[in-house]
Amino acid sequence: MSLIVLTSGIQTTLQGRPRGGYRHMGVPLSGPADPLSLALANRLVGNAPHATGLEITLGGFSCRVETSISVALTGAPGQIHVNGAPRAAHKTLHLSPGDTIAVDPPRVGMRTYLAVAGAIAADEMLGSPSTYLPASLGGHHGRALRAGDSLVLLNPHRAPDTETPEHLRPSFSHSWALRACVGAEHGDLSAESASRLWSDTFTATRQSDRMGLRLAVDPLHLSSDGCMKSVPVFPGTLQCPEGGEPILLGVDAQTTGGYPRIAEIARCDLHLIGQIRPGDHVRFLRRSPDSALDALRQKTELISNWTSAGVL
């Protein structure tokens, strides 16, 4: 029983449970760039938070289902159409055989998530079904979806009607404030640049993808010499190359790097990285690790009351 891709959009991939525990082999985390939104979509169709769904980048995606199935969409708010009629996000939708569903390009945010009741079959690699494009791992033959692709629906069924409570629906804008801790090499920044890291407004450039975002700003100044030895890095690490314009690492980011680590995004805000689009403004809010952990606990409690599991 299938879902047929009609239009694929610029990059739609299967994402689900991340590929954790392999960073020492150079294998990144992958999984949804915005795991909160995938979890919310899965909740609307009665799936576990990490069930494999579609990550749709900047909309333009449409498909046809060949069976009755419930679906839901969350994340970047591109208008949804079922058989041409507008439908709501954050709500269980019920499709009949032959129905088409489409997502328009969103005006804010980057990634829209489509979950289907009973999840989608994907190639498992190193313990995860998630797609890592650079190594063609997992997902649908390790690649982005194309028009004509046929995806296998594992257990299509009708899920109970529900909607995401309003207060749990993430808001979207063109300005983002990310809580972050000082990075291991924050001390390499000049005093003036260290101050500016926490007060300047950075702009996301067009060079952005699942590996990370390049941010534009009046270049920051480092006292180091460009020859730092490679250190382990993670999604949410903010690196500062010699040129002084930082790089914010995403879920597909490399596992080690030689640029100074000037900040680390608090775990509670990592999901926001997946929604920053070129041109958006970004600011960093300095937090101690313990204060970041408090925020993580609070946010997790709020969300897991609804999703019944931790997703951050």
Next chain:
Amino acid sequence: MIKPTVQRIGDDRLGLRVDDPRSAQLIASRLRDKPNLTEVVAGMDSVVVAFDPFNLAAEAVEAVLVEAASFDDTGGTGDHATLDIAVSYGGVDGPDFNLVCDQTGLSADALIARHTAPLYCVDMIGFTPGFAYCGGLDPDLAVPRLAQPRVRIPAGSIGLSGTQTGIYALDGPGGWPIIGRTNQTLFDANSDTPFKILPGMNLRFQPA
């Protein structure tokens, strides 16, 4: 004994500075089966662990790291297989070859001769699947990273930075000046041993 310095990294990681890549690999391998450590990654002179902050306090993880770092190991049996890598230097395969000649003051022939002479040792795998950081680079070939990293470097590209040479197993971004490229397959997702180059192996480059 001096207590090793452990650094808090973000809200769910801790890092430890060590003397050299071999120490990093040894300490990392001791930590890898500890419960509640979700990632254990060796760098060139550091080890970073990620832990589950809902089940462990940072202080408890710090104690585990200090213990893992606290004894000497001068023995060890790494893998001593030697891999030969055929490299096409310069031109389209080595977009920074001329830059590196300028920075080092070496002619093209001298650069190739100096890069192919040593028997290198694989210090670390990281960055992307199968990327090998290799020690043993001729000190006269020490050059800095690119001020602006490239968004896309082709698989098999060979770069230099500081005291190491490195091989990019896959397409992807990178900040090292690139002097050449190999056509050999370095990562095979369908194989039982997907990564062809492992820490502890020896490598030699030859002009293709």
